[in-house]
Amino acid sequence: MEKISLDKEIILNATEEVIRRFGPEKANISDVAKSLKVSHAALYRYYNGKTDLWKAVTERWLSNLHASSKNILSEDNPADIKLFRLLEEFAEAKRRSSINDPEMFANYLKLAQSSMDVIEKSIEDGINCIKEIIEQGIKEGIFFEEFPHQAAIAVYHATSAFIHPNSFKAHNRKQNIESVINLLIRGLKNPNK
Template identity: 80%
Template sequence: MDKISLDKEVILNATEEVIRRFGPEKANISDVAKSLNVSHAALYRYYNGKNVLWNAVTERWLSNLHAASNEIIKEDKPADIKLFHLLEDFAEAKRRSAVNDPEMFANYLKLAQSSRDVIEKSVEEGTNCIKDIIVQGIAEGIFFEENPDQAAKTVYLATSVFIHPNSFDDSNRKQNIESVVDLLIRGLKNPNRTDK
């Protein structure tokens, strides 16, 4: 591969493939350079070391994983229905990835233990999506909430148990997700609204 065709996207794609091929424990930057037929130095011009490159791969993977969230936010539906869809998507996206893309999910788990920046950014983005819907619900009169920021953090924390791998094989998982989400939404509802 010549230098002109080497860019960040090409490197990220190659890194994902290397992680999938060797797993996050064994994959290294030498494998990425070899798969692209370039030297380490060529990669370091774009990413200053393995940690930076692996963080970038995981950040992009998380962004793609939650792409459906942006579509849910744009739905022309009442806030309570949108919030239900969003929280279900948050819970199911990571489980689907663990089943369909286990190496990248394992890479995410490894990163979660060693580098909090990417994970914290993902949590912040998720919390902001929830807050946007809560604010919409307040404007619609569906939700009554004095502090949308805190409510969004609380909702995110309450549902984050479902993104943990320990919850993936629970035979009551779908029912538990629906029960928790339903309870949270009922807690946000405006008590003065007559069409509850």
């Protein structure tokens, strides 16, 4: 018998708490039900099992992780400054999370190995943010690019090495990030400006 009124947000909050408490390897849907004081079956009214619930948690976590990136898009800055800030934020967001929220970061890595659809959506969102800034730069006359979407894909892939956990403790990480970003921005710039 349900003791509290459930909705997806309450379930996602509880699931994050359970993952943080037990870790992604040991946490399970029964732990979530127990923390909410509901039956295991009550959760199945909202999610089709652990995989569906863990995907939803990871998707929300990624969205929250990249919220500051979305804020950069609305800044009143020229496109080259925005792009630098955005790419730097992309590189640092996951590294910060691996330090500040290691269980949720581990959950993200686990999901990345088994289910690519949430990860692919996050990549697509990142590419679209870059494309928006490149298009702004074209309008401003800062960037010269005939195919902004393809350029955004290239820029994303060129910087994606910095979102991989193996890069987080690399010597000269910040300098390397800045060098790659500056190189990419120079490549996008209008040669007449």
